[in-house]
Amino acid sequence: MLDSHRRSTSMSRLSDHVDWQYVFREYWHLYRFGSAGGNRVIRSHLKDVRNRLNAELEINPEVTFDQPNSLPVCAWLGRAMDQGLNERTAPLVRSLARVIDQLTWRYGYERMRKGLARKYAYAELMGPNGPVVSKKLILGLVLFAPRCTYPEHSHDGISESYICLSGSVSDSNYSVFTPGSLLFNPPKRAHRMTTGDFEPTLLAYAWTGDEDKLAHQKMDFSIKK
Numbered sequence: 001m002l003d004s005h006r007r008s009t010s011m012s013r014l015s016d017h018v019d020w021q022y023v024f025r026e027y028w029h030l031y032r033f034g035s036a037g038g039n040r041v042i043r044s045h046l047k048d049v050r051n052r053l054n055a056e057l058e059i060n061p062e063v064t065f066d067q068p069n070s071l072p073v074c075a076w077l078g079r080a081m082d083q084g085l086n087e088r089t090a091p092l093v094r095s096l097a098r099v100i101d102q103l104t105w106r107y108g109y110e111r112m113r114k115g116l117a118r119k120y121a122y123a124e125l126m127g128p129n130g131p132v133v134s135k136k137l138i139l140g141l142v143l144f145a146p147r148c149t150y151p152e153h154s155h156d157g158i159s160e161s162y163i164c165l166s167g168s169v170s171d172s173n174y175s176v177f178t179p180g181s182l183l184f185n186p187p188k189r190a191h192r193m194t195t196g197d198f199e200p201t202l203l204a205y206a207w208t209g210d211e212d213k214l215a216h217q218k219m220d221f222s223i224k225k
């Protein structure tokens with residue numbers, strides 16, 4: 001799924017896409033004014049995301065769209081967005097509503113577990129594969145249906161943060177996060193997510209790491225399929 005057919009377009013730049021510029025402005029705002037909870041490691045991750053985002057915005061990056069699509073979990077997207085507009089992260093949700101029809105939803109795996117295929121998908125906003133092209137930072141959205149379990153996995157060489165925009169998500173067996181909360185996973189940390197019983201969950205994520213690691217994202221599942 002990662003390398004699905006790319007729509008041929010004439011090349012454009014971020015400055016040609018006003019609604020997308022505001023998505024990244026709101027993203028930046030969350031990573032600038034969101035709390036690190038007094039944690040030094042998380043504070044430095046927030047700063048790293050901001051710095052990488054600033055550097056990309058500075059060069060007015062290339063934009064290349066894949067064919068927009070829908071996967072089964074997108075049936076919950078409307079509700080997730082509606083609920084997200086009631087939360088303190090509403091400015092990002094509102095800006096996303098303007099570009100939501102241009103997103104390409106993916107699974108990220110060639111073979112998906114059946115249950116997960118109906119309840120999960122992600123859409124990249126910025127990264128080596130676009131739509132806004134960056135080698136240094138991956139930003140995107142993950143959408144989960146209610147009662148979804150995303151199996152335990154870790155990321156090699158990638159620091160990952162999620163900001164909850166809608167719904168609720170648990171991190172392994174330790175914590176529950178609601179809109180405005182941030183989950184941080186340093187490289188190699190195994191994590192498993194489950195989502196609330198009744199509402200879908202929408203998360204904004206950021207991945208930082210070396211260019212090589214970002215270009216060849218590899219998920220390590222603790223339990224092999």
Ligand SMILES: [Fe+2]
Nearest residue numbers: 155160185191
């Ligand atoms: Fe993860």
